[in-house]
Amino acid sequence: MTTATGTSAVTGAVGTAHTRVEGLAKVTGAARYAGEIPFAEMAHGWLVLSTIARGRISAIEEDAVLAMPGVLKVLHHGNAPRVDTDYTGLLGRPDPTIAVFQNDCVPYLGWPVALVVAETSEQAREAAEALVVRYEEEPHDVVFAAGRPGTYTPDGSAAEKGDVEAELAASEFVVDAEYTTPEEHHTMLEPHAAMARWEDGRLEVVDSNQSTMWVAGELANLFSLDPSSVRVRSEHVGGGFGSKGVRVHQVCAVMATTAIHRPVRVVLTRRQMFSLTGYRSPTAQRVRLGADPDGRLRAFAHESQNLTSTVHEFVEPSATVGRVMYDADAHHTVNRVVRLDVPTPTFMRAPGEAPGSFAMECALDELAEQAGIDPIALRVRNEPDVGPLSGLPFSSRNVLSCFEEGARRFGWADRDPRPGVRRDGRWLLGTGMAAAAFPSNALPSTASVTAEADGTFTVRINAADIGTGARTAITQIAADALRVSPDRVRTRIADSDFGPAGIAGGSMGTRSWGWAVTVAADELRERLALGGTVPPEGITVRSDTTEAVGALAKKERHSFGAQFAEVAVDVATGEVRVRRMLGIFAAGRIINPLTARSQLVGGMIWGLSMALHEEAVRDAASGGHVSPDLAGYHFAANADVPVIEADWVDDVDPDDPVGIKGVGEIGIVGAAAAIANAVWHATGVRHRHLPIRPDRVL
Numbered sequence: 001m002t003t004a005t006g007t008s009a010v011t012g013a014v015g016t017a018h019t020r021v022e023g024l025a026k027v028t029g030a031a032r033y034a035g036e037i038p039f040a041e042m043a044h045g046w047l048v049l050s051t052i053a054r055g056r057i058s059a060i061e062e063d064a065v066l067a068m069p070g071v072l073k074v075l076h077h078g079n080a081p082r083v084d085t086d087y088t089g090l091l092g093r094p095d096p097t098i099a100v101f102q103n104d105c106v107p108y109l110g111w112p113v114a115l116v117v118a119e120t121s122e123q124a125r126e127a128a129e130a131l132v133v134r135y136e137e138e139p140h141d142v143v144f145a146a147g148r149p150g151t152y153t154p155d156g157s158a159a160e161k162g163d164v165e166a167e168l169a170a171s172e173f174v175v176d177a178e179y180t181t182p183e184e185h186h187t188m189l190e191p192h193a194a195m196a197r198w199e200d201g202r203l204e205v206v207d208s209n210q211s212t213m214w215v216a217g218e219l220a221n222l223f224s225l226d227p228s229s230v231r232v233r234s235e236h237v238g239g240g241f242g243s244k245g246v247r248v249h250q251v252c253a254v255m256a257t258t259a260i261h262r263p264v265r266v267v268l269t270r271r272q273m274f275s276l277t278g279y280r281s282p283t284a285q286r287v288r289l290g291a292d293p294d295g296r297l298r299a300f301a302h303e304s305q306n307l308t309s310t311v312h313e314f315v316e317p318s319a320t321v322g323r324v325m326y327d328a329d330a331h332h333t334v335n336r337v338v339r340l341d342v343p344t345p346t347f348m349r350a351p352g353e354a355p356g357s358f359a360m361e362c363a364l365d366e367l368a369e370q371a372g373i374d375p376i377a378l379r380v381r382n383e384p385d386v387g388p389l390s391g392l393p394f395s396s397r398n399v400l401s402c403f404e405e406g407a408r409r410f411g412w413a414d415r416d417p418r419p420g421v422r423r424d425g426r427w428l429l430g431t432g433m434a435a436a437a438f439p440s441n442a443l444p445s446t447a448s449v450t451a452e453a454d455g456t457f458t459v460r461i462n463a464a465d466i467g468t469g470a471r472t473a474i475t476q477i478a479a480d481a482l483r484v485s486p487d488r489v490r491t492r493i494a495d496s497d498f499g500p501a502g503i504a505g506g507s508m509g510t511r512s513w514g515w516a517v518t519v520a521a522d523e524l525r526e527r528l529a530l531g532g533t534v535p536p537e538g539i540t541v542r543s544d545t546t547e548a549v550g551a552l553a554k555k556e557r558h559s560f561g562a563q564f565a566e567v568a569v570d571v572a573t574g575e576v577r578v579r580r581m582l583g584i585f586a587a588g589r590i591i592n593p594l595t596a597r598s599q600l601v602g603g604m605i606w607g608l609s610m611a612l613h614e615e616a617v618r619d620a621a622s623g624g625h626v627s628p629d630l631a632g633y634h635f636a637a638n639a640d641v642p643v644i645e646a647d648w649v650d651d652v653d654p655d656d657p658v659g660i661k662g663v664g665e666i667g668i669v670g671a672a673a674a675i676a677n678a679v680w681h682a683t684g685v686r687h688r689h690l691p692i693r694p695d696r697v698l
């Protein structure tokens with residue numbers, strides 16, 4: 001029923017499968033990415049990276065290169081604009097390694113020492129490869145190992161209650177096991193790329209990122225610019241996974257355009273990304289569990305160690321996930337760090353929870369085996385009523401429904417707990433499960449919704465669609481709030497001029513943006529309901545959720561899940577094949593079942609990849625990677641992904657206007673543990689070090 005001003009009854013857009021609103025543009029090539037948008041007079045920058053892992057630059061022989069065809073400029077520490085890193089940005093103090101060309105120090109292999117700018121990207125590359133850089137080399141140290149000298153405990157990274165040692169001593173069953181996960185990389189499809197130019201006194205950057213507000217803010221701080229004089233756009237993004245924040249390519253594109261007064265684009269190569277765009281640190285973890293004869297936990301202790309660079313601290317908080325997952329009389333969790341001559345690691349899908357859940361959920365499985373209790377029953381026995389450490393209530397915690405639904409659909413009830421007894425020809429078969437949790441938060445956002453004179457609506461919000469389907473979800477949320485069909489709503493995103501909004505990160509995007517869009521759309525709908533005609537310029541309502549988000553009551557807010565896997569292990573070759581995976585999640589209201597399922601399945605596939613394939617190998621002698629490319633860095637491909645299903649139970653968040661919790665990251669949590677536990681069930685051998693390669697299985 002349409003009124004004069006264009007609103008109708010509730011459309012039911014939210015909760016309905018909807019293909020991506022930009023899908024046609026993407027599959028026809030009309031959607032252009034940062035590295036392929038043409039700009040008049042644009043020059044191209046190519047980075048030159050250090051070939052030593054620690055030391056100083058003694059000479060950059062630029063003259064020969066400046067004489068090469070098309071070369072316009074060689075930027076380096078001797079001539080680059082100065083930048084300021086003494087500020088606190090959106091995510092705290094900046095990693096000083098984004099401040100390139102400021103001095104002659106080389107903190108790791110693959111560090112930018114120069115940018116060659118030329119008329120074409122081919123000319124820039126040729127000259128960059130010809131540039132001679134001389135170094136004074138110093139000894140480096142890149143070897144990560146559990147408990148190695150220099151390991152320290154950052155402030156605030158430990159949490160404890162009770163006496164773990166005493167409870168362990170009083171326990172009937174004790175698990176004390178060490179786990180490791182290797183260095184892992186984001187390897188998203190679209191490499192980092194940015195074009196920078198000065199237009200009418202404003203710095204304009206066309207980029208591929210997870211938040212234009214974040215990148216604009218960092219660039220304003222670095223170059224001491226008024227924030228209103230920086231505009232960053234990022235219309236389409238071919239994956240981010242935590243890696244697409246502020247990176248050296250944007251910084252040196254800004255430096256170069258400032259130097260040559262022309263637009264400059266810098267695109268990173270796949271190999272360059274291995275040292276320039278962050279990664280997940282390797283971890284060394286120890287989990288100790290003590291339980292009563294009935295499996296009730298007396299002691300829960302999880303210590304994790306990761307590495308960081310010599311110049312910036314990044315903590316992979318792997319020991320944190322247990323703080324909300326399991327109750328115990330005594331609880332001790334701590335994340336520790338060691339500084340090495342390597343790039344700074346960064347957020348990668350489910351930072352902390354991904355490696356941490358591997359160790360924790362495998363240790364739970366070991367306890368279940370020891371105590372002779374079913375792995376699901378053990379987890380149910382240790383289900384907390386309130387936050388085990390915080391004492392706060394859960395906003396909702398439907399992990400038991402996930403176990404129940406997952407067990408039913410997977411056929412868990414028929415499982416024989418004995419390991420190593422099922423065979424299918426040369427394959428040993430096994431099944432395993434694990435639990436999952438990931439925080440559900442919201443960030444303050446602003447949005448505007450305009451009723452256009454032609455009866456359509458335009459939503460403007462500085463969101464980022466990094467491949468998740470965010471643009472489509474926002475359109476559905478706006479349509480429902482406006483009570484119109486989604487095809488009457490146009491959603492424009494990823495422009496810092498739209499004002500502040502949450503980042504596409506921390507599984508907070510859809511929730512943060514959906515909130516702001518709902519507030520603005522609700523108000524617009526009410527205004528339109530009063531009647532009257534829409535003027536030619538439309539009617540625009542703006543929202544700002546800063547106060548509402550800030551007023552959320554303190555609770556334990558998380559998405560939860562249960563992961564199940566069946567594997568086959570080849571006794572002759574040590575090959576592990578996953579036969580099927582099932583993930584059941586309690587992750588708030590699902591806006592778009594189609595894209596939410598893709599996001600969850602994508603996370604589960606990454607968990608499979610983490611369990612069996614991914615491992616960036618660092619060479620102690622050179623300090624760099626062995627084969628930093630997609631030939632050397634293995635990850636799951638279609639043939640590795642068998643029957644895989646993700647689904648969810650009803651779990652509407654009681655405190656979110658749309659009921660959202662967030663599905664961004666939880667899909668990977670617990671997935672590797674479910675597979676490792678299944679490998680044990682198949683073979684009777686515990687694999688505590690990832691990836692579970694054939695040589696480790698044999």
Ligand code: MOS
Binds near residue numbers: 243506
């Ligand atoms: Mo995510 S690791 O918060 O992009």
